[in-house]
Amino acid sequence: MNLFTDGFEEAIQLLASGNESVYSAISVTVTVSSWSLFISLLIGLPLGFLLGYYQFPGKTVVRTIVDTFLALPTVVIGLVAYTSLSQVGFLGEYNLLFTQKAIIIGQIFLGLPIIIALTAAQVEMVDKRLYLSLKGLGASSLQILKATLIEARFGLMTAAMTAYGRIITEIGISMMVGGNIKYHTRTITTAIALETGKGEFVTGIALGLVLFVVALMVNIALSILKRKWTQ
Amino acid sequence: MIKKTLLTLGLSTLMAMSLTANDSLMMATTTSTEDTGLLDYLAPQFEKDTGTTLKWVATGTGKALKMGENCDVDVLLVHAPSAEKKFVDEGFGVNRNEVMFNDFVIIGPVSDPAGISGKSTDDAFKEIKEKKANFLSRGDNSGTHKKELGMWEKVSKIVPEKDSWYVQTGQGMIATINMASEKSGYTLTDRGTWIKYESQKGDKNNMKIVVENDNSLFNQYSVITVNKDKCPNVKTKLASDFSNWIVKDETQKLIGDFKLLNKPLFTPNAKK
Numbered sequence: 001m002n003l004f005t006d007g008f009e010e011a012i013q014l015l016a017s018g019n020e021s022v023y024s025a026i027s028v029t030v031t032v033s034s035w036s037l038f039i040s041l042l043i044g045l046p047l048g049f050l051l052g053y054y055q056f057p058g059k060t061v062v063r064t065i066v067d068t069f070l071a072l073p074t075v076v077i078g079l080v081a082y083t084s085l086s087q088v089g090f091l092g093e094y095n096l097l098f099t100q101k102a103i104i105i106g107q108i109f110l111g112l113p114i115i116i117a118l119t120a121a122q123v124e125m126v127d128k129r130l131y132l133s134l135k136g137l138g139a140s141s142l143q144i145l146k147a148t149l150i151e152a153r154f155g156l157m158t159a160a161m162t163a164y165g166r167i168i169t170e171i172g173i174s175m176m177v178g179g180n181i182k183y184h185t186r187t188i189t190t191a192i193a194l195e196t197g198k199g200e201f202v203t204g205i206a207l208g209l210v211l212f213v214v215a216l217m218v219n220i221a222l223s224i225l226k227r228k229w230t231q
Numbered sequence: 232m233i234k235k236t237l238l239t240l241g242l243s244t245l246m247a248m249s250l251t252a253n254d255s256l257m258m259a260t261t262t263s264t265e266d267t268g269l270l271d272y273l274a275p276q277f278e279k280d281t282g283t284t285l286k287w288v289a290t291g292t293g294k295a296l297k298m299g300e301n302c303d304v305d306v307l308l309v310h311a312p313s314a315e316k317k318f319v320d321e322g323f324g325v326n327r328n329e330v331m332f333n334d335f336v337i338i339g340p341v342s343d344p345a346g347i348s349g350k351s352t353d354d355a356f357k358e359i360k361e362k363k364a365n366f367l368s369r370g371d372n373s374g375t376h377k378k379e380l381g382m383w384e385k386v387s388k389i390v391p392e393k394d395s396w397y398v399q400t401g402q403g404m405i406a407t408i409n410m411a412s413e414k415s416g417y418t419l420t421d422r423g424t425w426i427k428y429e430s431q432k433g434d435k436n437n438m439k440i441v442v443e444n445d446n447s448l449f450n451q452y453s454v455i456t457v458n459k460d461k462c463p464n465v466k467t468k469l470a471s472d473f474s475n476w477i478v479k480d481e482t483q484k485l486i487g488d489f490k491l492l493n494k495p496l497f498t499p500n501a502k503k
Binding site: 088095098184196 | 257271286287301302403405406408409428432462
């Protein structure tokens with residue numbers, strides 16, 4: 001328990017003193033995870049809608065494959081991203097390795113299956129009569145998409161928060177394609193790995209608590225938003 | 232949702248802008264130069280002197296050399312001379328320059344269960360094997376790991392990989408020392424990282440140096456520039472700037488002045 005109390009004290013001290021490396025890690029973490037969530041939503045919401053809304057041969061197979069991608073370990077995603085982004089990989093010419101963009105790309109592959117799978121599930125749960133009424137009123141596919149997403153918004157928020165949770169806490173991808181470079185690609189999670197590898201367990205715990213606070217603030221912001229939507 | 236998106240876009244644009252400010256150089260190096268804090272100490276001075284931002288990835292020497300082969304980095308600072316020479320011979324690197332050295336030491340529990348204190352390196356390794364004392368290996372192709380493997384091959388022709396007392400951690404040096412401390416085992420470490428560990432642990436240190444000052448424990452660090460012929464995108468000018476900077480007198484003095492617990496961690500030895 002001493003480790004936790006020491007860690008708690010150090011967390012407060014790091015945050016209050018405006019510690020450069022800690023705030024840099026927070027900034028990197030929030031930047032990359034927000035971008036990857038945003039793009040995952042941009043691509044995943046429509047794809048999830050298509051998967052949930054339409055019936056087509058092989059639908060169950062596609063659903064199963066998407067669901068299996070939910071279990072992909074982050075080190076594997078990181079490794080595949082690394083080999084692709086490396087100079088010897090097929091995306092090498094873009095010089096993305098060891099940049100924040102590389103982490104974002106890798107994390108999209110983490111968030112996308114979650115968004116697609118959960119959106120499809122939500123869309124399937126929407127009352128079928130909504131579609132019938134909309135179609136009857138002559139709505140276009142795009143309008144149906146928009147209306148369905150609005151109808152399913154609470155479930156979709158949960159999907160987004162699940163994806164965000166997984167993205168903000170991952171380390172395999174950030175470490176492999178980011179390289180844990182101080183002030184550039186060092187996220188809170190890779191910083192924790194570094195500090196614990198150096199035996200600085202108290203700092204590791206402190207950073208873990210900082211991450212918890214960041215996640216808490218995001219969730220508070222989202223629940224305020226949720227309340228506004230219900231009014 | 233819209234407000235949050237705009238805010239994020241704004242934040243990240245700011246971040247992106249600040250990132251493209253300076254020229255930057257990508258280096259692959261070992262965990263010992265990172266863990267000791269040497270690079271955090273040198274990098275700001277390099278930036279001040281040349282205006283270039285030094286970025287580095289710290290892994291084992293084996294992986295660092297591989298990253299050089301893959302053209303993912305511009306310059307290397309590593310410590311495995313025979314692997315480095317092979318790297319240069321095969322055309323992956325040019326301008327290998329010695330930078331600094333320290334020595335390896337064998338550390339173990341204060342109680343020294345295998346009784347190897349003061350022995351020669353060869354005898355110590357033999358005793359550890361005979362007594363089946365816990366020995367922790369980096370197991371990660373790092374410079375330290377390669378040195379250790381060389382020792383086993385010298386004293387017993389084979390590496391005791393499958394023996395139960397031989398533990399391969401696959402992790403960095405300080406992580407391995409921590410495990411050695413937990414398992415009351417011996418391990419080979421560079422002196423710089425050992426001093427860093429000592430300064431961290433203070434009175435709670437239950438490990439000590441058992442074998443040192445043997446000729447076979449010499450540990451040389453060198454800087455190598457990645458070859459432009461094999462890697463057309465490499466930042467050759469910036470890499471050469473770094474290579475020249477780290478061997479010049481002022482920087483060599485900085486390296487010699489880097490101390491913890493009043494002990495120097497590395498001794499500069501660039502050829503004049």
